Amino acid sequence: MLAMNYRGPLRVRIDQKPMPEILHPQDAIVRVTRSCICGSDLHLYNGSVPDTRVGMTFGHEFTGIVEEVGSEVTKVKVGDHVLVPFNIACGQCVFCKQELYGNCHESNPQATAVGGIFGYSHTAGGYNGGQAEYVRVPYANVGPTVIPEGMDPDDAVLLTDxxxxxxxxxxxxxxxxxxxxxxxxxxxxxxxxxxxxxxxxxxxxxxxxxxxxxxxxxxxxxxxxxxxxxxxxxxxxxxxxxxxxxxxxxxxxxxxxxxxxxxxxxxxxxxxxxxxxxxxxxxxxxxxxxxxxxxxxxxxxxxxxxxxxxxxxxxxxxxxxxNQASVKRLLPRLIEHVQNGILNPKGLITHRIPLEEVSDAYRMFSEKLDNCIKPVLIPPSARI
Amino acid sequence: METTPNKYAHIIGWGIDADPKNDPTYPMRNRAGEEEKGYTWTRPTQQPVNIEVHHSIERPNVTAVFGTAVPPSGLSGMIRRLAFKKSENDYGHWLPLILADRVNVVEGIIEDIKNGKFPNIPAEKGMKAEWQHNRGGLLRQLAVTAIIGYGIVAYFRAKKRREQEDYDY
The missing domain is CATH 3.40.50.720 (NAD(P)-binding Rossmann-like Domain)
Structure with missing residues (x-):
């Protein structure tokens, strides 16, 4: 599959990488339909987050179609179009119980200060992110939320972060x-x-x-x-x-x-x-x-x-x-606001860029070229 | 300040989520009543640990799930292993990790070359976007770099020539 590949500060490229696999009974594999570059990805891009390893795929704001689920997944099914909060949260630890989903204690072995985050260095758990055609989504019973019917995927992807x-x-x-x-x-x-x-x-x-x-x-x-x-x-x-x-x-x-x-x-x-x-x-x-x-x-x-x-x-x-945003906690209210026209997230998107042009997309966002506010990457397999 | 909704009628949703009683607000709320029980919750199924996974020494174990993006390897991996002997509270943890990241960049280039792929660094840096949207700036930057580079080369050449002349005398 195609995936963004970090090669060092200010250097990223598109490469073929192995398909992700189910590694835990609560995992899902998601085919990405939209994936944004976030301002906080630029901290990784600039090399300022410790334990950002060469070969990693970034991307913590994404939507996608569920392609495969582990044996314990009950909340989403194959074919669902989901938006995936950037926090990886178990839903069972004392912090998740307090709705501190950004502070989950069962998703990031490398650091206790922050929960797991997709594509955000090994300091945030070492997960590959969604700037790819496919991505592994742990704790699929907790984070992924089915996109309400009629919601534009461009709105949905901005509800992830x-x-x-x-x-x-x-x-x-x-x-x-x-x-x-x-x-x-x-x-x-x-x-x-x-x-x-x-x-x-x-x-x-x-x-x-x-x-x-x-x-x-x-x-x-x-x-x-x-x-x-x-x-x-x-x-x-x-x-x-x-x-x-x-x-x-x-x-x-x-x-x-x-x-x-x-x-x-x-x-x-x-x-x-x-x-x-x-x-x-x-x-x-x-x-x-x-x-x-x-x-x-x-x-x-x-x-x-x-x-x-x-x-x-x-x-x-x-x-x-x-705090890191507790996305799951806020989603019901925010979905309501989008559906009622109170918030118009997709109005922030200024650039829709093929995933294959990820190097240029990072440069454009980082250097604020072409009046860029928010770039969204669209993988060739998105089909939406 | 006047806060009647009429004043803000032009802003859709003004005050819709105002809740003066919700103070202090998030994250100081939603206590679950289980905080005093400590690390006793029912843990999710453990993901099999069949690769090398570092874990912070501020916790007793590997979390139930973890990422497998890039297991440690090579010299950078050795440095990372040393880093994880120190806690997150210690510079001896973070500074070696930053060093390992820089070493890892060189390892990445070597790995690329070993795989028969010479990295196209200008392309990786998105120079096409720069050329399309900031051509003047890019040309200025290249010109300045070229002038500085030429100046450095000229300085060392002149220095070498002077040293040679001194030697000849």
């Missing part, structure tokens, strides 16, 4: 009606976080980035204010001025390790890799939020350390909430 992550970013912000919410990062997740902030009753939503076309897109898609940090100098001063000198009620870090905007962070976090990514957005979030406010983190960082003003977290009495 982007929509739940953006929604949970807003949810973790504990937004109260009328709150001012500042979202750092106008990538797909940031844009969705801005959009979802309204659903929780935000009074004002501001998105900050440096890429003009993305800010323009965010302004229209999420109906929010959008500002380029290159134009106003210090973000903390700017946000204080915008909020009667008090700060935002809620700040959301939707950037993570690839942030720009601070030379020290960029050099130490992205070039020298002596911290776990550039924590510029988080630094700004902490310094822009109001005393007693909430910082919600969905931007992904590596597993070591970052330079953040933790003293200000104490002195300002900030609450920090963060």
């Amino acid at each position: 982007v929509v739940p992550t953006g929604y949970q970013a807003a949810e973790m912000g504990g937004i109260q009606p009328g709150d001012t919410v500042v979202v750092f990062g106008a990538g797909p997740v940031g844009i969705m976080a801005a959009k979802c902030s309204w659903l929780f009753g935000a009074g004002r939503v501001i998105i900050i980035d440096e890429v003009e076309y993305r800010l323009e897109f965010a302004k229209n898609y999420a109906q929010c204010e959008a500002y380029n940090f290159r134009e106003f100098g210090d973000p903390a001063v700017f946000i204080k001025k915008q909020t009667d000198w008090l700060g935002a009620d809620v700040c959301i870090d939707a950037v993570g390790a690839e942030a720009t905007g601070n030379a020290l962070q960029t050099i130490t976090g992205r070039k020298l890799l002596i911290q776990a990514g550039s924590a510029t957005a988080l630094h700004w979030a902490i310094n822009c939020v109001k005393k007693g406010g909430i910082v919600s983190i969905v931007g992904v960082y590596g597993p070591t350390d970052n330079l953040v003003p933790i003293g200000n977290v104490l002195n300002k009495g900030i609450t920090i909430r963060a």
Whole structure:
């Protein structure tokens, strides 16, 4: 089968790889119909996630047709078209019981801090991902969800990560009606976080980035204010001025390790890799939020350390909430929102690219070429 | 700030999920009442461990399922084995893993060549997309690289010539 093949930082290609096999009674084999490149795939692509091995296939946002199931699988059957949450979760451990599906304790032997994630290095369990024609899906009784009849696969594929992550970013912000919410990062997740902030009753939503076309897109898609940090100098001063000198009620870090905007962070976090990514957005979030406010983190960082003003977290009495999105928990509500026209995920997709052109797709997304917001890979065997 | 729905009538779904009583919100909720029981849940069937699987020393076992994408091998595999002797709490775990990743890149190139496939690195880096959508930038980048490269070569040639002349004298 055709599959994306990681060869080293900034190098990926399409290759023939062996078909996946059922390795556990709760496994399913899925023929991929849609597979996105996520902003967090770029952390792998740039070589900043430890234990990313050459030969791995990335991809944690995908939909597909069930082709084969293990002996214990009862919830999906061959022929079902499913969307597959990026979390690999057993549904039985104490964390899954609390609906912390991103923190499953039975899916990732290599690290206890995070549950298994498809195609996200051996630090997240060593699973091949969905940027391929076929993929092994463990715990098929838990994660895969049959796509409701009539739902566009392009909407469905964004329900595997982007929509739940953006929604949970807003949810973790504990937004109260009328709150001012500042979202750092106008990538797909940031844009969705801005959009979802309204659903929780935000009074004002501001998105900050440096890429003009993305800010323009965010302004229209999420109906929010959008500002380029290159134009106003210090973000903390700017946000204080915008909020009667008090700060935002809620700040959301939707950037993570690839942030720009601070030379020290960029050099130490992205070039020298002596911290776990550039924590510029988080630094700004902490310094822009109001005393007693909430910082919600969905931007992904590596597993070591970052330079953040933790003293200000104490002195300002900030609450920090963060987690990988618990996709399964959120799916019923989000499917409802899509079906009722409240959310329009596929509106984020700007590029539909054949899987065979995966090298160019990564480059395009990574370098923000051709006004790319969200690329979707379509395998030749998708047939949809 | 005015928060009447009328003010936000232009935003479909405004306030639809507002729930001021839901605070603190996720992930601090949905307690299952089983937290105090520790690691006692009924574990799923164990996936057969018939390849080398590293597991964090912060847990007692291999999880019930695990990925089999790329089992450790070669020099990078040796480094990874050493890394997994340290906990996730220790730089001695993560820094060797990053080193192993870099070693693995060289191993990948050697493996490709051994398999009769010389890696097309520009293609792997998606240069076609760059050429299509950022031709000017790519040409500038190539020109700068060429100028810097030429400068370095010229410097060392001149240095060598000077040393030769000094030697001749």
